[in-house]
Every structure is written in structure tokens, then in C-alpha cells.
Amino acid sequence: MKTLTLTRPDDWHVHVRNGAVLKAVLAYTARQFARAVVMPNLKPPVTTVAQALAYREEILRVLPEGVDFTPLMTLYLTAATAVEELKAAADCPFVHAVKLYPAGATTNSDAGVANIWAIYPLLAVLEKYRLPLLVHGEVTDDDCDIFDRERWFIDRHFTDIVRNFPALRLVLEHVTTKEAVHFVAAAGVNVAATITPQHLLYNRNALLAGGIRPHHYCLPILKREEHRQALLAAATSGSAKFFLGTDSAPHVTESKESACGCAGCFSAPLALELYAEAFEQAGALDKLEGFASFYGADFYGLPRNAGTVSLRQQSWLVPEAYGADAVSVTPLKAGGMVGWKMC
Ligand code: DOR
Ligand code: ZN
Numbered sequence: 001m002k003t004l005t006l007t008r009p010d011d012w013h014v015h016v017r018n019g020a021v022l023k024a025v026l027a028y029t030a031r032q033f034a035r036a037v038v039m040p041n042l043k044p045p046v047t048t049v050a051q052a053l054a055y056r057e058e059i060l061r062v063l064p065e066g067v068d069f070t071p072l073m074t075l076y077l078t079a080a081t082a083v084e085e086l087k088a089a090a091d092c093p094f095v096h097a098v099k100l101y102p103a104g105a106t107t108n109s110d111a112g113v114a115n116i117w118a119i120y121p122l123l124a125v126l127e128k129y130r131l132p133l134l135v136h137g138e139v140t141d142d143d144c145d146i147f148d149r150e151r152w153f154i155d156r157h158f159t160d161i162v163r164n165f166p167a168l169r170l171v172l173e174h175v176t177t178k179e180a181v182h183f184v185a186a187a188g189v190n191v192a193a194t195i196t197p198q199h200l201l202y203n204r205n206a207l208l209a210g211g212i213r214p215h216h217y218c219l220p221i222l223k224r225e226e227h228r229q230a231l232l233a234a235a236t237s238g239s240a241k242f243f244l245g246t247d248s249a250p251h252v253t254e255s256k257e258s259a260c261g262c263a264g265c266f267s268a269p270l271a272l273e274l275y276a277e278a279f280e281q282a283g284a285l286d287k288l289e290g291f292a293s294f295y296g297a298d299f300y301g302l303p304r305n306a307g308t309v310s311l312r313q314q315s316w317l318v319p320e321a322y323g324a325d326a327v328s329v330t331p332l333k334a335g336g337m338v339g340w341k342m343c
Contacts, residue, residue, distance in 0.1 A: 013037055016250075018058055021252070034307070038072065052074070097171070130169060135161075159183070175234075198274075236284035242291065318336050319334065
């Protein structure tokens with residue numbers, strides 16, 4: 001039986017929520033990853049260092065005893081973010097990045113940025129303090145087709161941000177298109193991207209062909225096969241610009257299986273296994289360790305982890321739901337088989 005052993009990996013983009021959902025999902029991320037960059041799109045959003053520290057405390061309280069896991073906190077950028085707050089974030093050892101949500105782009109993004117040009121003075125502050133900006137790269141214009149939102153964002157905003165702030169450390173989060181991959185590959189070393197398991201494994205047919213599959217609905221939305229192929233090529237290329245970010249985004253099953261379902265794929269319980277499947281499909285299992293365990297840490301200027309995790313090549317049935325108490329969340333690939341298992 002084939003076994004794959006990797007340096008302990010990190011998740012550079014995850015949603016663990018708070019309250020009862022946090023209690024139900026945190027252990028899955030903490031089991032697979034040594035560290036994770038925790039997204040700040042709570043209700044209300046985590047906009048200050050004080051809120052980020054309180055959120056961190058909540059996470060640590062919920063963490064199962066004896067589990068070695070470090071949450072890396074982020075701030076939610078708004079038009080009203082104070083320069084002093086960004087300076088405090090840069091000085092805080094627990095805050096590692098600031099997240100830019102275009103207003104209305106996704107879950108809990110109402111408080112996000114409506115006019116990206118208006119926050120350029122704040123980007124200059126981030127550049128100065130070397131605090132990474134994590135970007136949800138989609139325009140929200142009504143006249144933009146949902147499948148073109150990332151491409152338009154690159155043309156309209158990201159190119160301009162990169163040009164205006166040449167030393168700003170940028171992560172284009174959860175890239176989904178060949179345009180994003182090509183842009184990031186051609187940019188300087190200060191520009192990187194995360195890639196999710198769902199965008200490596202599925203194209204938009206998985207969302208819509210043969211019936212609507214709400215558990216494959218996330219934002220940015222799944223794209224055509226040619227885009228998936230470009231993402232797979234980037235992730236398995238050995239380029240340090242592309243690293244693991246699951247974007248695991250739990251919503252309780254009822255709010256996914258609804259007339260207006262929430263965006264987000266819950267992949268935390270089997271994320272590493274899904275990445276292994278994708279890399280195996282590309283004949284590039286030897287490239288998984290760099291993507292999962294090295295390049296993100298290097299980009300963030302953090303040490304690579306000590307210790308290892310192992311995956312065994314073994315088929316197993318993904319449960320229909322994970323959860324605790326009254327919270328039940330349907331995972332990606334629920335009821336399907338996965339060919340690798342963490343051991
Ligand atoms: O599908 C998504 N879900 N995309 C995001 O950008 C946010 C996330 C969430 O928080 O549910
Ligand atoms: Zn996300």
C-alpha cells in the first residue's frame with residue numbers, strides 16, 4: 001500500500017466561523033494542518049486588532065486539548081479602517097494579514113470595500129509595514145457575468161494595485177481562472193495565489209450538469225475545464241507562487257440546500273486527501289509537499305513546520321455530514337469515495 005509522508009502542512013485560507021459552528025468544525029482543520037490563516041468575515045466582521053485577539057482566544061478555547069494548532073489571524077479591511085489600526089496589526093505577532101473583500105462579493109462582505117481606488121492610501125500603509133493583503137478578486141458589477149468576475153477584477157483592479165504598490169505583498173485568494181494563474185506567474189515575488197481543492201478537482205459541470213449541486217457552489221464559482229487544467233498545472237508546477245488554501249467555508253446543510261443557497265464548500269475534514277487526489281491525477285504527487293507545506297510559510301516569512309503527516313492510498317467513504325450538537329455540515333464529496341486517507 002502506497003504511503004505519502006509530508007512535512008506538516010498549513011492552510012493559508014480557511015473559514016472556521018465562531019460560536020457553535022466553530023465548535024463543530026475547528027478540530028477538522030486542526031487535525032490536518034499545523035497553522036491556518038483564519039478569515040475575518042464574521043458577523044460583525046473582525047475589523048480591529050482587539051477583535052482579532054478576542055477571536056483568537058475563542059478559537060484557542062475551542063481547540064481540543066493537546067492539539068498543536070496555531071490560528072493566524074487577519075483583519076477585515078473597510079473604507080473606515082484607521083491607519084493606526086493597520087500599524088497596530090503590523091506590530092501584533094498574532095495578526096498576519098489583512099483581507100480585502102469587494103463589498104457584496106461573497107458571504108458577509110457587506111462591510112467590504114465599495115470603491116477600491118478610495119482605499120489606496122491604506123494599501124500604501126500595508127506596503128510600508130509589509131503586511132500582506134489577501135484579495136477576494138471578483139468585481140461585483142451587475143453587468144458582469146458571474147463567470148467573468150475574477151477576470152474583470154484582474155483587468156480593472158489587481159493589475160493597477162500591483163503596478164501602484166510594487167512592494168505590497170499580495171495573495172490573490174482562491175484563483176479560479178487561467179487569466180489569474182498567468183497574471184500571478186508573471187508578477188514579482190511579492191504576488192502569490194492560493195488554490196482550493198474544489199477548483200483543482202471540479203469544473204462547472206460538477207455544479208450544474210444532471211442537477212444543481214449546492215455543495216459545489218462556492219465563490220469564485222467553478223469555471224470551465226480549461227481553467228481547471230490551468231490551475232492544476234500551476235499547483236503542480238513547483239512554483240512557490242502557488243500554495244494551499246482550502247477556503248473551507250462551512251454553512252449548515254439547510255442553508256446550502258435552499259432556494260437561495262450560501263456559497264462555500266466545506267472541505268476541512270478531507271482537504272489534504274482531496275489535494276492528493278488532484279496531484280495524483282496530474283502525476284505530480286512529488287510536488288504536493290512544496291505546495292502544501294513550504295511555499296505558503298516562505299511567502300508569509302514564517303518557519304516551515306517540524307514533524308510530518310502521512311497519507312495512505314486507501315479508498316474510504318466520505319460521511320454525509322460532519323458536526324456536533326445541533327450543527328450539521330455537509331462536506332465536499334459527501335457520500336463519495338476518496339482514494340487517500342490521512343493516517
Ligand atoms: O464560497 C465562499 N464562501 N467564498 C467566499 O469567498 C466566502 C466563503 C464563506 O465565507 O462562506
Ligand atoms: Zn474564503
